[in-house]
Amino acid sequence: MSGAAGPGDSSPRILVFSTINISDPGIDLAGSRHLEYPATVQTMAVPCSSGLKPSWLVHALDSGFDGVFVASDGEECAYLPDCAERTAHIISQAQAIMAERGIPAQRLKMAALCSVCAEPFANYMREFSAALTRLDESASVA
Amino acid sequence: MTTPDSPEPVADASATSGKPERRIGVYICHCGGNISDYVDVEAVREALKDEPGVVVSESPVFACSDGTQHDMIDDIRGRNLDGLVVASCSPKLHQVTFRNVAKRADLNQYAYTQVNVREQDSWAHPHDRSGATEKAIGLVRAGVAKTRLSDPLEPLVVQTVPRALVVGGGITGLRAAIGLADVGIQAVVVERAATLGGWVGTFGATFPDDASGAEEVAGLVEEIRKRRDITTYTGAELTGKSGSFGNYTVELTLHRDGSDKVLSLEVGSIIVATGFDAYSPDDGEFGYGIDGVVTLPEFKAMVDAAPSGGLTWRGRQVRSIAYVYCVGSRQEAGGNEYCSKYCCTATIHASLQVGTVDPSIRQYHLYRDIRAYGRNELLYNASREAGSTYVKFADDQPPSVAALPTGGLAVTVTDLLTESRELTIGVDLVVLVTGMVPRDPSRLVEVLKLPVGSDGFFNEIHPKLRPVETVVDGVMIAGCCQSPRTVGESVSAGLAAVAQSAALLKKGFAELEPLVARVNPEKCTGSGECLSSCPYDAITSIEWEGRSIASVDPATCKGCGGCVPVCGRDAIDLLGYTDAQMRAAIEEMVATERPKEPVA
Numbered sequence: 179m180s181g182a183a184g185p186g187d188s189s190p191r192i193l194v195f196s197t198i199n200i201s202d203p204g205i206d207l208a209g210s211r212h213l214e215y216p217a218t219v220q221t222m223a224v225p226c227s228s229g230l231k232p233s234w235l236v237h238a239l240d241s242g243f244d245g246v247f248v249a250s251d252g253e254e255c256a257y258l259p260d261c262a263e264r265t266a267h268i269i270s271q272a273q274a275i276m277a278e279r280g281i282p283a284q285r286l287k288m289a290a291l292c293s294v295c296a297e298p299f300a301n302y303m304r305e306f307s308a309a310l311t312r313l314d315e316s317a318s319v320a
Numbered sequence: 321m322t323t324p325d326s327p328e329p330v331a332d333a334s335a336t337s338g339k340p341e342r343r344i345g346v347y348i349c350h351c352g353g354n355i356s357d358y359v360d361v362e363a364v365r366e367a368l369k370d371e372p373g374v375v376v377s378e379s380p381v382f383a384c385s386d387g388t389q390h391d392m393i394d395d396i397r398g399r400n401l402d403g404l405v406v407a408s409c410s411p412k413l414h415q416v417t418f419r420n421v422a423k424r425a426d427l428n429q430y431a432y433t434q435v436n437v438r439e440q441d442s443w444a445h446p447h448d449r450s451g452a453t454e455k456a457i458g459l460v461r462a463g464v465a466k467t468r469l470s471d472p473l474e475p476l477v478v479q480t481v482p483r484a485l486v487v488g489g490g491i492t493g494l495r496a497a498i499g500l501a502d503v504g505i506q507a508v509v510v511e512r513a514a515t516l517g518g519w520v521g522t523f524g525a526t527f528p529d530d531a532s533g534a535e536e537v538a539g540l541v542e543e544i545r546k547r548r549d550i551t552t553y554t555g556a557e558l559t560g561k562s563g564s565f566g567n568y569t570v571e572l573t574l575h576r577d578g579s580d581k582v583l584s585l586e587v588g589s590i591i592v593a594t595g596f597d598a599y600s601p602d603d604g605e606f607g608y609g610i611d612g613v614v615t616l617p618e619f620k621a622m623v624d625a626a627p628s629g630g631l632t633w634r635g636r637q638v639r640s641i642a643y644v645y646c647v648g649s650r651q652e653a654g655g656n657e658y659c660s661k662y663c664c665t666a667t668i669h670a671s672l673q674v675g676t677v678d679p680s681i682r683q684y685h686l687y688r689d690i691r692a693y694g695r696n697e698l699l700y701n702a703s704r705e706a707g708s709t710y711v712k713f714a715d716d717q718p719p720s721v722a723a724l725p726t727g728g729l730a731v732t733v734t735d736l737l738t739e740s741r742e743l744t745i746g747v748d749l750v751v752l753v754t755g756m757v758p759r760d761p762s763r764l765v766e767v768l769k770l771p772v773g774s775d776g777f778f779n780e781i782h783p784k785l786r787p788v789e790t791v792v793d794g795v796m797i798a799g800c801c802q803s804p805r806t807v808g809e810s811v812s813a814g815l816a817a818v819a820q821s822a823a824l825l826k827k828g829f830a831e832l833e834p835l836v837a838r839v840n841p842e843k844c845t846g847s848g849e850c851l852s853s854c855p856y857d858a859i860t861s862i863e864w865e866g867r868s869i870a871s872v873d874p875a876t877c878k879g880c881g882g883c884v885p886v887c888g889r890d891a892i893d894l895l896g897y898t899d900a901q902m903r904a905a906i907e908e909m910v911a912t913e914r915p916k917e918p919v920a
Contacts, residue, residue, distance in 0.1 A: 208439075222906070225879055
């Protein structure tokens with residue numbers, strides 16, 4: 179299955195925050211297995227998703243990204259036993275800032291991604307990209 | 321041993337404006353054709369050459385080749401570079417390679433940034449050359465932005481003590497202690513029970529080689545007695561730990577004659593090998609509580625003690641046995657979802673033992689799936705050839721066990737392999753093949769700050785690449801305290817922890833990543849919000865210029881950054897991922913072609 183965007187493609191720009199030990203290897207594996215997803219997806223790795231500032235997520239949207247995806251450690255986090263709850267709280271805080279600025283909550287997604295979750299990652303990216311495209315289309319119709 | 325740095329103001333974006341412009345070298349790798357077949361590497365190089373701070377922009381065929389490494393060193397020295405960006409494969413492959421390049425050229429290794437344009441670009445977008453090229457430009461620009469704002473950092477050097485504490489005196493801990501002594505590291509074993517040996521020390525014949533577990537453990541204990549560099553404490557517990565990696569002070573409480581004695585000692589590393597508990601069925605679970613229904617450990621003890629010529633249960637001769645597999649393992653969500661891994665083979669092996677005690681005993685194995693993997697498959701084959709009957713039941717149709725009014729037990733099961741017919745088998749004994757459950761980890765979590773997974777077992781950093789290390793530097797886990805496993809697998813993990821301890825302690829010093837949290841004392845108001853956010857107690861409150869502020873101990877900080885978003889004053893930065901670096905990288909990533917307009 180090809181998730182590739184065509185030349186001159188205007189697929190939504192997505193910034194993925196990954197984690198060095200868990201989700202980033204999963205994203206690496208997606209590439210190693212040539213599981214294609216839109217080239218407008220870019221990744222930035224951090225040690226732990228609980229260390230993300232809500233303002234960074236919003237800054238990405240302010241700067242021109244159409245969507246932000248947090249590929250969190252979930253239950254596998256080696257640092258923090260409550261990582262999933264902490265990351266969910268960060269997402270909630272970011273969505274509150276987004277709401278104040280009129281940015282739809284659908285532009286921010288979070289999912290736990292394991293170190294071998296190659297197929298789920300490629301699927302998440304295709305689905306998120308499609309959802310953001312629908313969001314833009316409905317906004318332009320309105 | 322390190323002490324917390326005196327607080328220093330953290331540079332922010334504006335603070336860099338007065339600094340001289342950086343001199344950064346950028347190398348975009350072709351990786352043969354792995355990258356350049358799908359990314360226009362020359363276009364990326366061209367796009368980067370005029371970026372602020374970039375003075376070298378090259379596109380080698382293989383960045384990791386010896387020749388290119390020498391070229392990089394020549395560039396760094398000859399052109400006085402103070403930053404290095406390599407855009408090639410995943411940092412998991414060559415981060416160490418290029419950090420060494422920086423070190424050989426006397427460039428601060430933390431002024432180097434790896435950008436992944438292979439696994440996360442060229443290989444993921446083989447049919448979108450222009451898209452992959454545009455993406456690569458953004459990724460490399462982000463790497464340059466992070467490098468431009470990087471601070472020179474040095475690894476934290478800590479002196480190490482050549483002594484290791486082994487928590488747990490089962491077979492894994494005992495074998496690890498001998499391994500430590502073999503490589504010249506003193507070992508101290510602390511065992512909570514009154515005797516050494518753990519589970520295996522109670523076993524007779526064990527798979528795969530029929531060797532007696534008790535005899536194997538006795539051999540290890542005998543060997544330990546000969547060694548001057550191994551000390552064992554039974555009836556003792558680890559009750560405290562202080563200090564930093566490489567030189568921990570541990571507190572052992574020795575329970576002696578109704579009173580406790582406390583012993584302190586210095587250790588460089590700690591190996592946790594505390595084993596497992598057996599699953600204990602609820603009353604009524606598969607008939608547990610009915611006379612003649614026993615668990616696997618109870619059955620194993622019975623078989624090990626059985627004299628040749630007969631197996632008895634409470635004075636009655638056992639003529640038939642039903643084994644019900646997967647009790648307490650592979651449960652539905654919310655229960656023990658994992659497979660306990662050892663119990664299929666342990667049961668098959670015990671049933672073969674029964675065959676040697678009395679070959680006329682009829683044996684029925686009621687299973688969901690038989691997981692006698694690897695060479696253990698041969699035991700499964702031997703069991704069938706010896707006359708055991710295997711009956712497969714569906715996950716959602718477990719067998720039921722009832723007492724017969726005439727004595728004995730009736731096991732009712734729907735056999736998937738004979739047209740799903742319901743069978744009722746009359747037997748004298750039912751063995752519930754119970755799996756492993758984690759021991760209560762709360763005490764060790766409190767003392768060592770070890771992370772625990774959702775299944776209750778301790779978590780390693782990475783299940784494949786760092787399988788015995790934990791996020792607590794110098795603290796390793798080994799054996800069934802990590803997850804269910806066999807004796808051989810547990811001992812292997814113990815010896816891996818020995819190798820890891822040797823790697824940490826034999827040099828006499830260790831280097832820690834300096835990518836830790838740092839508090840900006842100017843911004844910190846001493847609210848204390850961050851203090852409780854760190855499960856490793858790396859943050860404390862100190863006095864600074866007449867007021868209380870937070871301070872991070874760099875040797876204790878794990879570098880997760882969990883305290884960063886907690887601070888309402890933005891006073892904490894994670895080095896290598898500072899607020900200024902993250903914002904600049906985000907902006908550079910998206911600054912290609914499309915305008916920077918806020919989305920709505």
